[in-house]
Amino acid sequence: xxxxxxxxxxxxxxxxxxxxxxxxxxxxxxxxxxxxxxxxxxxxxxxxxxxxxxxxxxxxxxxxxxxxxxxxxxxxxxxxxxxxxxxxxxxxxxxxxxxxxxxxxxxxxxxxx
Amino acid sequence: xxxxxxxxxxxxxxxxxxxxxxxxxxxxxxxxxxxxxxxxxxxxxxxxxxxxxxxxxxxxxxxxxxxxxxxxxxxxxxxxxxxxxxxxxxxxxxxxxxxxxxxxxxxxxxxxxxxxxxxxxxxxxxxxxxxxxxxxxxxxx
Numbered sequence: 001x002x003x004x005x006x007x008x009x010x011x012x013x014x015x016x017x018x019x020x021x022x023x024x025x026x027x028x029x030x031x032x033x034x035x036x037x038x039x040x041x042x043x044x045x046x047x048x049x050x051x052x053x054x055x056x057x058x059x060x061x062x063x064x065x066x067x068x069x070x071x072x073x074x075x076x077x078x079x080x081x082x083x084x085x086x087x088x089x090x091x092x093x094x095x096x097x098x099x100x101x102x103x104x105x106x107x108x109x110x111x112x113x
Numbered sequence: 114x115x116x117x118x119x120x121x122x123x124x125x126x127x128x129x130x131x132x133x134x135x136x137x138x139x140x141x142x143x144x145x146x147x148x149x150x151x152x153x154x155x156x157x158x159x160x161x162x163x164x165x166x167x168x169x170x171x172x173x174x175x176x177x178x179x180x181x182x183x184x185x186x187x188x189x190x191x192x193x194x195x196x197x198x199x200x201x202x203x204x205x206x207x208x209x210x211x212x213x214x215x216x217x218x219x220x221x222x223x224x225x226x227x228x229x230x231x232x233x234x235x236x237x238x239x240x241x242x243x244x245x246x247x248x249x250x251x252x253x254x
Contacts, residue, residue, distance in 0.1 A: 057225055088157075
């Protein structure tokens, strides 16, 4: 099952945690969840992919759309707990030029706050 | 000379069916004692190859995946019976260009496959497409 398992605001950062295959459906879920918080003024988002160890380029492309939306409001998107193949995929696609990656959620929150 | 082992899959064009292919790839990778890194790269490339076969070929039937196991290489063929495509017309995607324009954000599949595998080849005509990709067991990039 692929889904968002938790959305919480820690300080100024909204953390979206997922489980399972990061495909088009889960990418859109993440985008929708982020958009809800963008409407209420949040600009910093962290996606915790600890429990998602597989991705496809369509799901990743939806994250590029989210990067674009956040650029318009001078917001930022980061990732943590990436499986090596997801990190490599994001690097090949160029997402890591625009999004920081962290080994843990704690490290990310400390840096982003 | 003994015949090299081959694993063959026939997948219906159904949502997320590419994950069946990755599960088989994981078993084959373990059998070949490939590193976890290479196994992950094979699975990712296979996902993209299946999605291309599902979505871009407009195939109305199944796709076929053949894993050809050799001592030093794994060759994977992803075969569809779609209308084919001209690989010379594939654009190399660029995130900077995609972010600076209304250009669709998708279109990364072939680039990812080429980056993740050691060699990639296409044979395509109006009767279908065969994508052949190879991973070497011991050669690092």
